[in-house]
Amino acid sequence: MSRPFAGPLALVAAVCGASLSRAGATAQETIHRTASISGTVVAAESGELLPFSVVALLPGFSPRFTDQTGTFSFAGLAPGRYRLLARQIGYHPLDTVFAVGDSVPGLRIALSHVAIQLPPVTVTGRTTCVASGTAAAPELAAVFEQLLENARRFQLLADSFPHRFRIERIFTTVDRLGRDEVSQVDTFERESTFRWPYRPGRIVGPASGPLNNDRLVRLPSLPDFADSTFVHAHCFRLVGQDTLAGSTFIRLDFAPVATLRATDVEGAAYMDPTSYQVRYTTVRLTRPEREMPGVAAMAATIHFSEIAPGILLHDHVRSVETFASSHTPTERIEEQRLLGVHFLRPLMRTQ
Template sequence: MRRVVLLAAVLLLAPSRVRAQSEGAGARVRGIVVTPEGRGLANSIVSLEPGGRELFADDSGGFFIGGLAAASYHLRVRHLGFAPRDTTIVVETAGPAAPLVVRLERLTMRLGEVRVRGQKECRDPGPPDPDTDPTLAVIFEQLRENADRWVLLARQYPFTWQMERQFRFGDGDRAQMTRPDTVVIRGDLAWGYAPGKVISEVVDRGQRTRQLNIPGLRDLADTVFLAAHCFSYGGLETVDDSEFVRLDFRAASRIRGPDIDGSAYLDPVTYQLRRATVRVTKPDEVGRNITELRVTTWYREIAPSIVILAGTRAVTTFDTRQGSADRTETQKTVGVKFYGRVPPGVVR
């Protein structure tokens, strides 16, 4: 049985006074994020309010925030697999001081003992309530943390990624394959989820066709998407010889048009998102003779605790006179290009 320890989701500390040296445009704060053993936590997310300042810590867990006025600030530090930490700091301009040391505690849950609760209908959508189901709420927040990391990555380290795609029509020896082509996608691109509107009309290869907009990592941080889905714990599941924490989501029953049901699969130790599966609800409304539309997405780590899309496989099943037939679209990431700075520890 896998044993993971569940700690309080937020640790609130007493206010700390920080003497921040004044330099030109304002004061500054330095610090380091560490594990309970004192090891630096690369790519921790550090945010400061008021002011909306948010950034990744460097590869040793260090962070620097400049241009501050002397005042009280709310400092929040978080990292995948660890309980977030909140504190109030009072910034002064009386000269330099020792860097802040922010120590994060690991999340621990007895996942094998958590009750699996399936859902047939979604009548009360929205994020899990930590008061009624604290374990589900913690797992959900780890999924959302993956999404927040993607959003911050695109903002702090602008990038594009190149995907190679190919279509396959039919099965067996009579299957037809198209020649691979490539598309370049911006990291900050968001298609804008709307309930019941995951299918759009596009022109592809000179032909007008319907396109499924697959919810990506950004959508898992989108309040509209979260408010339109119910979430439940699907248990520990083994897929391709690897064990995952499965989190299921289901579209709200009130949504009239085609939408998305699916599952996200997290690493049970690091809580990194590794794969996701989705299916379109009401596929008969998507196109003529369509009986099923399902998509599997894989993710990989590009920098410590930051994942990006590795590939997708979308299968559309049609009802024909000869029986069912599939059209399969595969995509795989073949390159990532950063414009300017590169995240610490990046793996190409």
């Protein structure tokens, strides 16, 4: 979704214009040389560096992270016109076009912080999802755009910095008297390249490899919120501010379209009201009995933490499977805790 953001765009255009006017004077002399562009991304209000912002220069340079100081560079540029994009969670994006003739060092990209006025919202209970996607309400559109940015960054991290998770799993059963017993503890590893694309109504599948149980339930991950297939199969509703685990968040609900009769997922994303980073997602299976006989309900809570400024990973997952009344035990709880992350190439640049 594109919107005019006169503040940061005007500032950066002025900076680029000053540099490019100098380059234009020598364009004939440097026509056969390649140029470079470098700079930093900062907050317009405070001048604070914005680590791990996302920048792209088109054509030729797809989105990439800045380093931990907000610094970026593009080298080997032929003279011509380029489109520069810069994004960060919680900030208005920049999108500008300028001409490059010679190297342009020391750009200062200033992004303005997003301020979303949330209307008072009264939760009236479950609603039927008729039209998928997001409605035209500006508050919902603004919050959903921040959710998209969380999703894009999560996917870019996996693509740019492949990594391996080491995860501990603990299975606990609960009987009719409420007594719990740990039935299994193990650890497994998973690559960030692992993919199970979302398909409407195809949430439950056979397990294999390190996840070799009786079945595998696909919980939505952050990149799903940027997947058009997932978005078109769900409605999104801005609830407003809500409390979870003792903290206040912006809550955005999602639910499958009413025409989807197979087992699917509904839930909510909980975003920090200042940074707009996703801190929790909650997920519930809809119609679980259709794919999992004997299961009355299944719900999960996923927590996200920063491993570097603005870089989120899920570090805890807790799912509760509730069985039908005739079943013993009555519940099975699975907890996954992140023990460590190994990046195949360094995330932090040595300074």
